[in-house]
Amino acid sequence: MITNKKPRSSDTDSIYMKDDRTEMSEDDDRSPSPNSITHDSRPTRTYTTGSGPGTGPGSSSVPEYLAPCPDQVLENVLENVLLFLTSRKDRNAASLVCRSWYRVEALTRSDLFIGNCYAVSPKRATSRFTRIRSVTLKGRPRFADFNLMPPNWGAHLAPWVSAMALTYPWLEKVHLKRMSVTDDDLALLAESFSGFKELVLVCCDGFGTSGLAIVASRCRQLKVLDLIESEVSDDDVDWISYFPDTGTCLESLIFDCVECPIDFDALERLVANSPSLKKLRLNRHVSMGQLHRLMAQAPRLTHLGTGSFSPSEDVGQGEQGPDYVSAFAACKSIVCLSGFREIIPDYLPAINPVCANLTSLNFSYANVSAEHLKPIISNCHKLQIFWVLDSICDEGLQAVAATCKELRELRVFPFEAREDIEGPVSEVGLQAVSEGCRKLQSILYFCQRMTNAAVVAMSKNCPDLVVFRLCIMGRHRPDHVTGEPMDEGFGAIVMNCKKLTRLAVSGLLTDRAFAYIGKYGKIVRTLSVAFAGDSDMGLKYVLEGCPRLQKLEIRDSPFGDAALLSGLHHYYNMRFLWMSACNLSNQGCQQIAQALPRLVVEVIKHEDNLDMDENVDTLYMYRSLEGPRDDVPRFVSIL
Amino acid sequence: MEFERDLHLDATELRLGLPGTATKQSSEKQKPNSNLAKSNKRSLPDMNEESAGSSRENSRTVSSNDKKSHDQETAPPIKAQVVGWPPIRSYRKNCLQAKKLEAEAAGLYVKVSMDGAPYLRKIDLKVYKGYPELLKALEEMFKFKAGKYSEREGYNGSKHVPTYEDKDGDWMLVGDVPWDMFISSCKRLRIMKESEARGLGCAV
Numbered sequence: 001m002i003t004n005k006k007p008r009s010s011d012t013d014s015i016y017m018k019d020d021r022t023e024m025s026e027d028d029d030r031s032p033s034p035n036s037i038t039h040d041s042r043p044t045r046t047y048t049t050g051s052g053p054g055t056g057p058g059s060s061s062v063p064e065y066l067a068p069c070p071d072q073v074l075e076n077v078l079e080n081v082l083l084f085l086t087s088r089k090d091r092n093a094a095s096l097v098c099r100s101w102y103r104v105e106a107l108t109r110s111d112l113f114i115g116n117c118y119a120v121s122p123k124r125a126t127s128r129f130t131r132i133r134s135v136t137l138k139g140r141p142r143f144a145d146f147n148l149m150p151p152n153w154g155a156h157l158a159p160w161v162s163a164m165a166l167t168y169p170w171l172e173k174v175h176l177k178r179m180s181v182t183d184d185d186l187a188l189l190a191e192s193f194s195g196f197k198e199l200v201l202v203c204c205d206g207f208g209t210s211g212l213a214i215v216a217s218r219c220r221q222l223k224v225l226d227l228i229e230s231e232v233s234d235d236d237v238d239w240i241s242y243f244p245d246t247g248t249c250l251e252s253l254i255f256d257c258v259e260c261p262i263d264f265d266a267l268e269r270l271v272a273n274s275p276s277l278k279k280l281r282l283n284r285h286v287s288m289g290q291l292h293r294l295m296a297q298a299p300r301l302t303h304l305g306t307g308s309f310s311p312s313e314d315v316g317q318g319e320q321g322p323d324y325v326s327a328f329a330a331c332k333s334i335v336c337l338s339g340f341r342e343i344i345p346d347y348l349p350a351i352n353p354v355c356a357n358l359t360s361l362n363f364s365y366a367n368v369s370a371e372h373l374k375p376i377i378s379n380c381h382k383l384q385i386f387w388v389l390d391s392i393c394d395e396g397l398q399a400v401a402a403t404c405k406e407l408r409e410l411r412v413f414p415f416e417a418r419e420d421i422e423g424p425v426s427e428v429g430l431q432a433v434s435e436g437c438r439k440l441q442s443i444l445y446f447c448q449r450m451t452n453a454a455v456v457a458m459s460k461n462c463p464d465l466v467v468f469r470l471c472i473m474g475r476h477r478p479d480h481v482t483g484e485p486m487d488e489g490f491g492a493i494v495m496n497c498k499k500l501t502r503l504a505v506s507g508l509l510t511d512r513a514f515a516y517i518g519k520y521g522k523i524v525r526t527l528s529v530a531f532a533g534d535s536d537m538g539l540k541y542v543l544e545g546c547p548r549l550q551k552l553e554i555r556d557s558p559f560g561d562a563a564l565l566s567g568l569h570h571y572y573n574m575r576f577l578w579m580s581a582c583n584l585s586n587q588g589c590q591q592i593a594q595a596l597p598r599l600v601v602e603v604i605k606h607e608d609n610l611d612m613d614e615n616v617d618t619l620y621m622y623r624s625l626e627g628p629r630d631d632v633p634r635f636v637s638i639l
Numbered sequence: 640m641e642f643e644r645d646l647h648l649d650a651t652e653l654r655l656g657l658p659g660t661a662t663k664q665s666s667e668k669q670k671p672n673s674n675l676a677k678s679n680k681r682s683l684p685d686m687n688e689e690s691a692g693s694s695r696e697n698s699r700t701v702s703s704n705d706k707k708s709h710d711q712e713t714a715p716p717i718k719a720q721v722v723g724w725p726p727i728r729s730y731r732k733n734c735l736q737a738k739k740l741e742a743e744a745a746g747l748y749v750k751v752s753m754d755g756a757p758y759l760r761k762i763d764l765k766v767y768k769g770y771p772e773l774l775k776a777l778e779e780m781f782k783f784k785a786g787k788y789s790e791r792e793g794y795n796g797s798k799h800v801p802t803y804e805d806k807d808g809d810w811m812l813v814g815d816v817p818w819d820m821f822i823s824s825c826k827r828l829r830i831m832k833e834s835e836a837r838g839l840g841c842a843v
Contacts, residue, residue, distance in 0.1 A: 146728070471726065
């Protein structure tokens, strides 16, 4: 189909795509010509006279009717064809063919994806794409989640929602990740888009229950309100009660991260009034008794977050509590379970009736032991996604490996996130999982000790791995059996897992590990490095060897200016580079900034160290069409 | 190999002063780059371990106090903390830490009486991991022998039997229900004389 193999240079379209490599040459970066056809609405079109070269054939005999010129016909056809193009990558490729394709593609694109909210301005995006129904925006870099960046760095939704309020009256969906969203932003959103259907906020902050109340009351077409790992301030507003009493079209309501208590009666009414509700994830203030009542109102749920999963205080121990087993048995459609925020393990068997159908189970807030887990997991034959705490120990993981043959994604989180303890999971659990779960595609594994052998085993047993993230919590910790660095293990992963696109490394690693990554990690897009490597060579191997690298985040590793400079050829193809507590100097970063004008090079200082000394605490750089942003806080300087 | 120094030998070394105070944390963090540049990173592990030790306490207390605020660090990130390691999101850390702290701080104090003893004692049930430990502690405290427990016969061959009052007000034999359930339902303990305890075996 469309292929474009121009050499790399500055790239506008890549802002809108995740992993596209095609380029747009400089002179394509301009607004559509004034002769372009205007459209009222899809699919009808009006033709302006005199547009495009050439006139309609045979027009003399029919003076009033100007047959459409070939260009217009082409565009008409194109529009109807491009409507079917949904993949971002394909669309970006199509837009590069010629001006006319660019225009039509822009008019037919309905989903806007912006991987870095500072790579392009709201004005530019809304000018090019005028018919957007769904917007996805990502803001802060991931390492900000771990307090590596002072608060108020940026990623404000405000300028976006203002621009969209003017240009996208038919906007239906907004998905945000790591953005700062205020209550005012939510209010503007609720007022501006009458057909608004879907709001998903992942790892966002800056808003509170008052903002939620506005969304609940104003967005009458709301189908999805998903708050995932976001920080929601308690404004003392009972936001659940703001949903209309007459009924909602809610299909998904996820609020397990909301720390404020809610009015249960309002919630029960809401669930009763929402016949389409399929996904409900409650917060930890909902007790088991309350859960029971809600389940009775919504037996067709497919996704359930169980809230606290413990009885409220006033239920006596000997009292005949509600029949939880029947409640779960009645919900025959449940495929995804989560919650268990304050679990009393004795109640766990209540979920047995749904285990056989479960494809996703999230125990990552439940401190359960192997003993509690085994009877449950032994029924979960269809399980594909499993998130759990390391409290289940290697023994628990062995039980998972024995039953969950369909497992695609496993995440093992630490109950105690420390460096110096024995640790309940180890290479034993990893080995067991690799042998039992051959279809594994994604793993995140926190542990205190690991061996190269287990990692190598996984690389061979799980050839479908796309995501491999191993976090050995003790920094610089070697293979605890052989005493060697973890180079060979990670080397095997990049060598054997041909589909690997995301990698996070840990433990004691020398430059050799990076040599392996550079040599074999040809399709790696995201790489996370912490406390690893010996010298500049490590980073050089990666920058020179990984052509698909998009996101590189490094902390506390001995890479300096020379290494940074070795990536000049590649930085325009990346979404961002993060380097904190490495060996960078202002001079080195300046060189990059000067060599690459379309790169925004931010140097972030820790707040009590605002003097411009030679050393760079944190470097965060990203390609952008806009140059330095105008909302820079004082601890950030842009070179 | 050099990294053997990583094997916590430095952390176990006896030093003067409190952990974390004697090391050059401020200099490490103010010029982290020069330290890393000039020395092999493996010569820093003692500093890292030490600062990690103190930082863990700091970061833990800080984040549990500031659960809802954006400013997780009341102390600026430079000083003596391994910020953001291991890489767990604050939300998750706070949820689990809250549980741990609650569990550690709360304690579960119940009164213990023994027939014939002049005054009662109080013990913290949370301190014990299971029945054997609890019984041993009770035996030592009140100087008696509970005898062997069996499901069928209760405590066999002893003059004293440990019992407890549960949430419903019923007197139960210690050991009949799983430990977790016992912890959550026990209101107080009473060490009964064997003669009075008959009929309590196999309590349902």
